[in-house]
Amino acid sequence: MPEYNTLDDLEDGQRVLVRLDLNSPVEDGEVQDNNRFDRYSETVAALADADHKVVLMAHQGRPGRDDFVSLQQHADILAEHVGKPVEFVADTFGEDAIAAIESLEAGEILLLENTRMTDDELPEKDPEEHADSEFVKTLAPHFDAYVNDAYSAAHRAHASTVGFPLVLPAYAGLVMEREYEYNTSVANKEFDGPVTMVCGGNKSEDVISVVNNLGGKVDNFLLGGLPGELFRRAQGYPVGHDLEGMDLLDGQWDETKDTLEDLVENRLDEFGLPVDFAYEGDDGDRAEIALEDIEEKEDAYLDIGHDTIEDYLPYIEESDAVFVKGAVGVFEDERFADGTVELISAIAESDCFSVIGGGDTARTLDLYDIDEDEFDHVSIAGGAYLNALTGKELVAVEVLKANA
Structure with a gap:
């Protein structure tokens, strides 16, 4: 049983406030359709089909950035995925928003304006403080229940994610x-056989945290990206440092040097x-170069090489479960996608339990026509x-657990 309430616990026919992500x-002012709309449409459709009056909250960008735009386009895109109209109001909790909420009929859907256009939303505060904000105190009395579906924002203590569960019955x-x-x-x-995790990306600190937390659960960590270089630097190889004009590796090395050297000495x-x-x-x-042939780093390394890929594949083929956290190369460039694509394709072809996630890693599937259904789960969270x-x-x- 889940530790929180789910939609199965929610009685039909209520006015429900729903947080999505x-x-x-956003390209040239135009919001791009993506798999988030498809994922969230399932929850929205289920609520509308259960005769709820469905009011949606979501955010877009941050103040001062180019992608900080209205959610009006989001309403149109979401409607296509839900298969029902999604009305939009250019207001978060003012008179226009309240009037639109109060006029909803059963099964209708309304999207409020970008939550980050209200001053109450963004500051990281305790849930109790957010529950006492004007944003929460004004909206909450107009609803019977709150549903949080925004897992990818679940690590943020914002008003729309942690304030409402303190004042309304709350559901996942x-x-x-x-x-x-x-x-x-x-x-x-619990898994019967070996568990493998593919770790890439551009932050060695993240990989260190994963290794320290899951060392007793994961048998093999296959490294690529910047962490792969930094772990080799910890062994004394002339890689894992910045070239002139770069600012990616040396700062991380200074912060994690002792931990990396301890890991390669004691847990290699x-x-x-x-x-x-x-x-x-x-x-x-x-072009590719063997680690043993590197006398001095003269180029930026953008992917693992094919010998490394061949070394890694047997781990995947022999594992009972494989998890992915981050890409092992610059997969957006076809020249340097081989590592990420070949490893993820091998996971897709295996019979293992598999979860793909970490930043933009899931985009690899769309870019290189890999079927999402070949994996047990593809996370949209970073x-x-x-x-x-x-x-x-x-x-x-x-806060959902506490509410339950």
């Missing part, structure tokens, strides 16, 4: 329930480390997924 790429939406279950499975689920058997790297050759094509892997509490989930 529709934060999306379908995305929240599914993400929480699968993203904590590496720590909570847990790691798969790169034996070769890919870089941009003089002709602009992909920071919340990392928090789950590192054992940190998700404040929005904790």
Whole structure:
């Protein structure tokens, strides 16, 4: 049984306030359709079909950034995925918003304006403080229940994620329930065979936190990206440092040097480390160099090499479960996507329990036509997924538990 209430516990025919995470790429002022709309449409449709009056909250960007825009376009995109009209009001909790909320009929859907356009939303505060904000105190009396489906924002103590569960009966939406279950499975689920985690990205500190939290649950950590270089630097190889004009690696090395050296000295058997790297050759094509042939780092390494890929594949093929946290290369560039694509494709072809997540990693599937259905779960969360892997509490989930 879940530790929080779910939609199965919610009686039909209520006025429900629902927090989604529709934060999306914006190009030249146009909001881009993406898998978040598809995922959240399932919860929205289920609520509308149960004769709820459905009022949606979501955020987009941050003040001062180019992607900080209205949610009007989001309403149109979401409506296409839900298969029902989604009305929009350019207000969060003022008179126009209240009037639109009060006029809703059963089964109708309304999207409020960007929550981050209210001063009460963004400051990180205790749930009790947020519950006492004008935003929460004004909106809450107009609802029977609150549903949080925004797992990807569950690590944020914002008014819309932690304030309402203190003053309304609160429930987890379908995305929240599914993400929480699968993203904590590496720590909570028992597996019969080896468990492997592919770790990439650009932050060694994140990988260290995952390793320290899951060392007793994960048998093999296969490293790529910047952490792969930094772990090799800890062994004394001339990689994992910045070239002139770069600012990616040296600062991380200074902060994590002692921990990295301790890990490679005492826990090396847990790691798969790169034996070769890919870089941009003089002709602009992909070139590769073996670790043992590097006398001095002269190029930026943008992917693991094919010898490393071949070393990593047997771990995946022989594992009972494989989790992915971050890409092992710059997969947006086809020249340097081989590591990420080949490893993820191998996971898709295996019979293992599999969870893909971490920042933009899930975008690999769309870019390279890999079927999402081949995995047990593909997370749309970044920071919340990392928090789950590192054992940190998700404040929005904790308030749902407390409410239950």
